[in-house]
Amino acid sequence: METMIELPALRRAAELAPSTAEPESRTVEVVWSAGARVRRITLFGETYDEELSLDPDHVRLERLNAGAPFLKVHELTELDAVIGSVVPGSARIENGRGVALVRLSERAEVEPIWRDIQDGHIRAVSIGYQVHRFEVSKPEGGRELWRAVDWTPFEVSAVAVGADPAAGFRSHAPLHDCVLHRRHAPIATTGVSPMTDKTKSPAAKDADAKTPDETTETVETEEKTTVTEPKDGASETRAQTKSQQPAKPEPGTASQGEDAEALVTRARDAERDRVSTIYDLAGRLSLERGFAEDLVKRGVAIDEARRLILDQVAAKSEETRTFSQVSVPLGGRDERVTRRDAVASALLHRYSPTLFPLEDAARQYRGMTLLELARESLTDAGVNTRGLSRDEVATRALHTTSDFPEILSAVTNKTLRQAYEAYPRTFALFCRQVLATDFKAMHRVQLGEAPQLLEVGESGEFKRGTLGESKESYKVKTYGRVVAITRQVLINDDLDAFTRIPAMYGNSIAQLESDVVWGIITANPAMADGKALFHADHKNLAGSGAALAVDAVGSGRAAMAKQTGLDKKTVLNIRPAFLIVPASLELKAEQLVAQNLVPASSASVVPQSIRTLAPISEPRLDAASETAWYLAASPNQIDTIEYAYLEGQQGAYIETRNGFDVDGVEIKCRLDFGAKAIDWRGLYKNPGA
Known part of the structure; x- marks a missing residue:
């Protein structure tokens, strides 16, 4: 067979x-x-x-x-x-x-x-x-x-x-x-053993050369005589080994030397089997040779060695994280991932050497064009690029299993993220960030003051109290755009398409977030009680406008401190932490809260309580009013404005795919974001002079 x-x-x-x-x-x-x-x-x-x-x-x-x-x-x-x-x-x-x-x-x-x-x-x-x-x-x-x-x-x-x-x-x-x-399986015959090619007789060799129907069976026992048995059942001895062993002595007649020699032979064979099996198992399971050598030197029996080898394999498996295609030991990296990151580093350094320093592994790719990198990625993926035109290289790099699309995706993600994080989002200081689990409306409870404690007499009962509350609701919305980068970009070596465009998207996303949050301040929307965010009934709007000065800020501070709970009785004593002004009042606000100015007279002294305010300048406020200014409490003391990202999609998100409608790569930029004023008591507005 x-x-x-x-x-x-x-x-x-x-x-x-x-x-x-x-x-x-x-x-x-x-x-x-x-x-x-x-x-x-x-x-x-x-x-x-x-x-x-x-x-x-x-x-x-x-x-x-x-x-x-x-x-x-x-x-x-x-x-x-x-x-x-x-x-x-x-x-x-x-x-x-x-x-x-x-x-x-x-x-x-x-x-x-x-x-x-x-x-x-x-x-x-x-x-x-x-x-x-x-x-x-x-x-x-x-x-x-x-x-x-x-x-x-x-x-x-x-x-x-x-x-x-x-x-x-x-x-x-x-x-x-x-x-x-x-x-075929050997036939059990007493007193026979195999023979090598050198000990076979011509007749035995002829038998080996016969067709399968004529094949004879070779059997072995401990003695050194070889026979062959045709399939018709007739048995005939063909040959004997050249060196016949002496006949087995009768019991009690064997010499001690012969018994000792047999024991030594068996012990030597057993030791060879033990050593061979240990090395074999260790090699097959990719264990260190030193581990196998230690088992051999210590004379560990085969059964115990098998157990120790399995324990060692189990210990190694705990140090390895397995992926669908490759096992990566913890602390190590897959070669493809390392190469991909190195190429991305070279492209990012080419885009902005100051923002993205060149990594050592990326030096070999420095100076290579996009088309050369695309050809390199195809070669690494096993694609023969010899003889391919520039257009064919670009097309295959974007539509095959090469790493090039992933490299471009990494470059676009990093440039977008860098630009997104670099944009000044001033609202984050006085607003609270949360995560939304879905796109459904989120209801935020505006907690009132806790009920006051009442004296409990001896053997008296504790009386129950309730919390006042008011609801505000909002939901996360999705914003997005898709831009296509075609194969012509690769052929023309237009790196800006993969760097500047995502960077502009990152800047645009950060601007959108700021527009949404500051739009709440400037639009003054209605709250759950039907009244505007800044309203006289909310006691967070100055009755008459006043220029930014110590007295006006002091009036705002007093108004916030006098805010009461939903029961209209409990004083909350809210302390402002931020002074918010339009860009036109930025310099004046900084002078007001500066710590190193020495006033000319005691009447000009700025109280320490005002100097602790952190100034926030936002040019979006100038479009609504160049004179209005605001006070805001810390979100750790009381709710002000809350903004939310969809869970798992915090901040800007970018996704790439091979284009279907266009011959190239499509880059989709998305933002899941929402914001809402939760409580008016932590905010104060003065229309200004």
Whole structure:
């Protein structure tokens, strides 16, 4: 029965013979295989023995004899790792071993390696090979034997420590097809054992060459006699091994030396199995070699070693956060993310070197045009861009799985966010921010004063009180715009489309928020009681206008302090914290609250209570009145104006997608925002002179 499977490249220990080193030709002989059996493990965790046949008809030597590379520790992807090559035509099978002559490079960095080889310090060599066909058999009661009868060695490597017997698959090597030829299950026969190709008689070899219907079965026991049994049930002995073991002695007649030798052999085999299994499991599960070496040195039994290995794997999994495509250890970063951020940093630095300093990882992308970066992203994604026109590069970069759209998205987001945060939003000082969970109307309760405590006599009851309240409601609204950036922008290397346009959007969003909040002050909207925010009945509007001065501010402070609760009785004693003025009164307000002015007379002294006010200048107030000024309390003392963002969408939000109606990228800018005056008692207005 034959099965087709996929295997990566394998590697196995080899031997370097320093005594054969020739300084003049810089050559040294290596034994790249002795055909010994090694223990391996399948992808499903089952162990098997692997044997490389050194029959000249079973080994493809073309790649070695064509000058295969002599590498430094199997570094298949680095040119600097090539430290020499196999001398063409020197690879051969000799006395049951694979032998080849290796010539080392004359590069200066290879010279120390060559000297260490001559001195015998570097003796370990490992080969990389691919198996195209295995013949699989399974002796009764034993492991499966996978015998490679068609395989190709393709590189030789110098290594610090020879590859362990259970060296695993190289994770980055490509897969190749391999045929598994499985023989029929063996027939149990007493007193028989397998034989190698070297011990088979011609008749046995002829039997191996027959068609599947004529195939004979090979069976093994502890004795060294080999028989073959045709499928018709007739059994005939074909051959015996060259070295027959002596007949089993009668009980009580075996010498102590023979018993000791058998015990030593069994102990040695068991130790080899233990060491091979531990290294094999640790390698397959990507554990550190030092961890496996510690288990081997401490003599940990196989069952206990399996448990400790599983514990180590579990501990490693807790240190790793898994994503759909890649596992990123905590504290580490995926290479694609790092490269993406580096390209974005280079573009941002090109837009504004002062706002966005150049990161070290971005220096390699400095000076590259948008089209060059697009081509780079396509190449990293595995797209061959050779021969593509500028238009084709731009189109594919915007409409394939490359990182370029995400890079542009990162650039637009950062420039928008920077401009949004840089715009002065003066309302944030005296307003309260909240988050809205949806777009439904939010009802804000205007709490009144707490009821006064009443004396409770001995054995008396506590009387209940209630809180006065009044409702204000508002909801979050959505504001947005979409702008398209076409492939022509990439071709023309118009970076402003990805930087200045989002920056202008960020500035515009911040302006919109300010327009909404300050619009409440200037529009003087009606509250839940049907009266305007600033109204005589609310006792927060001066009866007659007065210029900004100490006396006028003092009157406003007194009015706020006298504000009462909803019961019209309880005095709240509200203290203003901010002096709000239009731009035309900014200088006068700063002079009024300045801490370092020395008045000419005592009549001009500004009280300390007024100097503690923080001035806020807002030019939007000038459009309504250049003389009106306001006082506002801290939102920590009492509600004034409240503004809200949709939860998860705080501030400006930008989204990009590949355009459908336009040939390019669409940038959507959105703001979910709302604001409302919650309480009039924390605000005061004077129309001014």
